[in-house]
Amino acid sequence: MVTEAAVRQALREVMDPELHKSLIDLGMIRQVEIDEERVHITVALTVMGCPMREQITSDVRAAVGAVAGVSEVTVEFVEMTDEEKRRIGLSPKKDQEGAAVDYNKIKHVVAVMSGKGGVGKSLVSGLLAVALRRLGKEVGILDADITGPSIPKMFFGDGARLSPSPLGLVPLSSKTGIKVMSINLLLPDENQAVIWRGPLISSAIRQFWGDTFWGDLDYLIVDLPPGTSDASLTVMQSLPISGVVLVSSPQDLAGMVVRKAADMTKQMHTPLLGLIENMSYFECPDTGKRYDIFGPSHAEEIAMRIDVPLLGRLPVDPRVAVACDAGNIEDLAADAFQPIAAHLLQTVEDDQP
Ligand SMILES: Nc1ncnc2c1ncn2[C@@H]1O[C@H](COP(=O)(O)OP(=O)(O)OP(=O)(O)O)[C@@H](O)[C@H]1O
Ligand SMILES: [Mg+2]
Numbered sequence: 001m002v003t004e005a006a007v008r009q010a011l012r013e014v015m016d017p018e019l020h021k022s023l024i025d026l027g028m029i030r031q032v033e034i035d036e037e038r039v040h041i042t043v044a045l046t047v048m049g050c051p052m053r054e055q056i057t058s059d060v061r062a063a064v065g066a067v068a069g070v071s072e073v074t075v076e077f078v079e080m081t082d083e084e085k086r087r088i089g090l091s092p093k094k095d096q097e098g099a100a101v102d103y104n105k106i107k108h109v110v111a112v113m114s115g116k117g118g119v120g121k122s123l124v125s126g127l128l129a130v131a132l133r134r135l136g137k138e139v140g141i142l143d144a145d146i147t148g149p150s151i152p153k154m155f156f157g158d159g160a161r162l163s164p165s166p167l168g169l170v171p172l173s174s175k176t177g178i179k180v181m182s183i184n185l186l187l188p189d190e191n192q193a194v195i196w197r198g199p200l201i202s203s204a205i206r207q208f209w210g211d212t213f214w215g216d217l218d219y220l221i222v223d224l225p226p227g228t229s230d231a232s233l234t235v236m237q238s239l240p241i242s243g244v245v246l247v248s249s250p251q252d253l254a255g256m257v258v259r260k261a262a263d264m265t266k267q268m269h270t271p272l273l274g275l276i277e278n279m280s281y282f283e284c285p286d287t288g289k290r291y292d293i294f295g296p297s298h299a300e301e302i303a304m305r306i307d308v309p310l311l312g313r314l315p316v317d318p319r320v321a322v323a324c325d326a327g328n329i330e331d332l333a334a335d336a337f338q339p340i341a342a343h344l345l346q347t348v349e350d351d352q353p
Helices: 003-009 051-065 083-085 121-134 153-154 196-212 229-237 256-267 299-305 318-325 338-351
Strands: 027-034 038-045 072-079 105-114 139-143 177-179 216-223 243-248 270-279 310-315
Touching: 003 027, 003 038, 003 051, 003 216, 027 256, 038 051, 038 139, 051 072, 072 318, 105 121, 105 229, 105 256, 121 139, 121 153, 121 216, 121 243, 139 153, 139 196, 139 229, 153 177, 153 318, 229 256, 243 256, 256 270, 256 299, 270 299, 270 338, 299 310, 310 338
Parallel strands: 038 072, 105 216, 105 243, 139 177, 139 216, 243 270, 270 310
Antiparallel strands: 027 038
């Protein structure tokens, strides 16, 4: 005798292929009909055009077909009613908070900021994600640079795209399992310029937070656009930032721009985790000798002035630029960066038990 309870129990094992949550928990099993040995399952999708229908069908068939006494399984798809969407926390008209917030469990959100452009924020964001992943953490990167997104190239090279998902935005996973969300993964052509005004940019960033199914993360790294712009403000106001990492270069002579950025975080009551000086020196591969090619470092002095720890100094390394251009950031040994990441980790986890 086949029971509905046994069928539902079997369906607990069937995961949505993109969200990695059971169809039962997602409230997607609307009806189970049993006619002796035959079982008919009605699956409710948030949108009918779900690209995962075939996989869901075969997974449901396999799981229910394995229940004792079942000889035939049929699957039917329907669209969720507004009430069903509401019950699982998907408001039919997406609210301020976003559709995915209830599903996401994100322990620490770390934003990477700089006073000016081109100092290596995106590189630091990428290396930080890679380093944390190597330490066994679940990691995501939210590319909050809407007009100059550079994270996808570092992880996927050119041309990577997200496929649409029925429930919302699902980040793209890198080869080591880092989840990436960026406007460049959504544009029809990655060379297309995004010429949006502030409010639209802010709303895209909020969607990358609230409508993106990040799942369980230990760390979400947010790569900010340069400076103390609208977008940085949005991130600080609408995301629960655990802390900010400041990146500077030796060319920030007196550190004025760094101090401005630090001041912004203070005004927003966001903790500053520390300073990283990038392109600090060049180490000659033949002799191991260090050259201060951009002049002497002021990192220690600046860090002291803004009263944050100096997390470390990163050398100029041509191999880094090459790997980042080719989508191979995860293959870098990044020896210079690992102690910086370890230092940062200690700072974050000491702060938040
Ligand atoms: N330590 C380094 N060694 C070699 N190349 C580097 C280093 N740091 C950054 N670069 C290169 O410099 C360029 C700028 O770096 P990146 O994009 O990380 O800066 P950014 O601060 O994010 O810039 P933007 O303000 O435009 O967002 C990139 O091509 C990057 O590969
Ligand atoms: Mg950048």
